[in-house]
Amino acid sequence: MNQERVLLNGCNLKLTAYPNKSEFLVEAYNHGNQRFKFNVRDVYALVNEFDLTDGLSNELERAVIENKMVQYPMISPQVRTFYIDPNRFDAPANTLFTSKMPRRIFLGLVSSEAYNGSFGTSPFDFKPYGITDVHVDYCGQTLPGRPMDLDFDNNKFIEAYVQLQETLGHTRNNFSCNSIDVGMFRNKGFTIFGFELSPVAVNNSIFELVRQTNVSVRLNFKERTPAGGLYCVVYAEFDQILNLDPLRNPMIESIV
Template sequence: MISRMDIKSEDVIIDEIDFTTMPGTNTAVLGSKFVKVPLRNAYQAEGPWEFSLTNHSRNYLDLKRTYLVFTFDITDTAGNFVQMDSKLLETSMSYAPINNIAGSIIKTVTLHINSQLVYGNSTNHAYKSYFENLLNYSQDIKDSTLSAAGFYHDTAVEEFTSLGYQKRCLMVFNPKPVQVATNISIDLMNQSRLLLNSCKATLTVYPNTSDFLIEGHNLGTKKLKLNIRDVYALVHEYELTDGLSNELEAALIEHKLIQYPMISTQVRSFYIGPSRLDAPANTLFTSKMPRRIFLGLVSAEAYNGSQKTSPFNFKPYGLKNVHIDYCGKTVPGRPLELDFENNKFIEAFIQMQEAIGHSRNNSTCNSINTQMFKEKGFTIYGFELSPVALDNSLFEMVVQTNVSIRLDFKEKTPENGLYCVVVAEFDALMGLDTLRNPILDATAH
């Protein structure tokens, strides 16, 4: 006897014998191209670097495929090349750009559309870019696609034997300039909708210092300098058919607004003084509730820039519990109880992987294992505040609240203190009206 599993199950034809369906035909896009955008202002090593990405072009800008390209080298303060031992031995002097150098060069970035500010971050863009690449991609992607940004997978941070560090040493081993490129990791450029034509989009970038950007081994008293020799932007434009352009303009006039739903990522940091057993009371966000939060602890010396350390060396520092407070609630339901010395940290590791979504499938991972999380510089805590934090196709209900982070230590914090770096994601909405004026958190009525 043959029957259906359920009467609601519908008839289907598998693709291999479907001779009637044809792929769709592109009738909207006439062409697309990458365009090199030089500096708009005179070059200065310390910035700012300003780019006019569109300049009222009739084409539509593909924001997600916008890059900054840097050419740099590393010298001593007098401008002379410093030779390393080719064997990179423990006793030899070595140096390299910090991981994810193309994204790390950027300290602060702003975006104006028609002279109105639509994005302005803190001075922590390097951490934002590093967290995104570190947590979301596997080692294969890091060592292939992301190598264009100077990202190489480290098995241990601040260890000269790490293959990632040695690969970055080889980038600058010869006295030749190095070229790297990075996507511009800001809110509007992390969503897929095109920017309307006739907009003037201006990007302004400020760089980090050499002390922040160089990681060295056995440097002694030697001071090095990372020199940006050239910088330009690459933008990707679409040329649409006149008919579609006219229809889009008519729709804009009718509805008064074109909207861009997106995820807004905000970075905060706060200082924890020396010899403390808890973090100072702090409220990091006072607006709507974030979707999810990631945080890590780094030494104050590395955070402020030291060529003998990496600013991405996140350690436990004797933390015994951590939790998020909002709306009178605690995430997780009880504070994470930690004892890294006695291997009591697995719940925090699972929470981090859960917040990213890697623990729920077998197709993606970030190549961070429990040993790396425990003691190799990858102690990053993740918290889901939204029940559908991973589903970017849905908005959450807007909850106005204060969000604070509670940290307690079983041993006193180090002599120079710590910084807690916090990356939080929020729902956001931007609109463009008929005059191309940007409106943040714009709702259609």
Template sequence: MQVAANISIDLTNQPRVLLNNCNMKLTAYPNSDEFLIDNYEDSGVKYKFEIEDVYCIVNEMDLADGLANEMETALMEHKLFQYPLISPQVRSFFIESNRLDSPATTLYTSKMPRRIFMGLVSGEAYNGHYNKSPFNFQPFDLRDVHIDYCGVTLPGRPMNLDFGNGKCAEPYLMLQEALGHTRNNTSCNSISFDQFKSKGFTIFGFELSPVPQDTNLFDLVRPTNLSIRLNFNKPTPSGGIYCIVYAEFDQIIGLDYQRNPIIDTVV
């Protein structure tokens, strides 16, 4: 079996190409076999994931000699090339079984992110289990989710969700807005309302910045503590659940004339 995928790192989350003569090293740390493999047969057989070969495909651009010389001159004069980009940060916290709520959990204490996405998975799937997928995000009969930041609570009123009866249109719309798929008919993230409701795609999205998706525009730095509060209609299941939070922050990576990286961030 052969697969290919994009490399999701900070430097690839922006449209600019990397300066020439830069040394770049990528290190990958695979998860356990129980986490990576889904055994839908439920046969009790423990499979093993083996990688025979891995390589990176890189596109190279040839510059005219005059343009390359101008770039080097500009780099010597201005001392620094800067790459504005979006830096993702992932946090998670555990919610014990038989709980009807999760008290406010502070996840980020530096500055306000552009946008965040949140999902719930079972404790067994999070820690690795052959019969459970760690990417199966279920609602777990969630009633309300609140994001507290900068003295503001989002959403402004309780949602009073009831996934069993299909009362979950508001978070589905907020997810599409956070992904930039609303108010147009040219793009879609392929998550239907039925998939969001009960098919393992229950992901909550929240926009916190006026420019959440534009890597060329930076919002003002707003130091704050961001916390999440959850309430459930029914007690959480045996084994507990994990709340996984993905947040995006502004960041700048600079390169000097010696190709030394300089990272400017307060995350």
């Protein structure tokens, strides 16, 4: 549920998985035209359960009935993509979200062949493709405040790398790390850009007031985009509240 609170007993929980096509799921390099098929034979769900004393269980049930609702603040992720035509030096403003401002967003570029599924490519191979600037427009503001003027070929990308680590919250402590080093960020398929739109972006226990806005992304390149075009994959996180009534009926409060 992307939050730390324990789910109440007596709740019906259903998990549904919709697998993509095999070309998207399987990486098979140097196998020519040979085709592969992804086959799921068995699935396991590991669940942690807590045994409560009778007194604590009764007290919990009484609190639920008195308060009428149990609230679970959580983070709701949303993914958007847009296509960038080949032979372009820029991608004009693409409005991705038109209601609530997200906490933070991450974006990366992937080839259209990999995005649509291919045994010889990975859909998670995010490369710079000659990008020079990334702009995120929201609430009448633009991030970053000034152009980054990136040049990956000449090792001018540290600002974007540090900004990714700041967005993930790793620069604020000494005990967490995403294992993406500078070399991986430069050209090893981990070129992902991060932007904090909210001052509480990395704190799951604090919510900000709802801010209605449009969020759009603009990109610039120093060289033409490759044949076949590119896809920009954007991952955003929004505030959301899951409510459970005494009968364990779920109700979700969100604006996305």
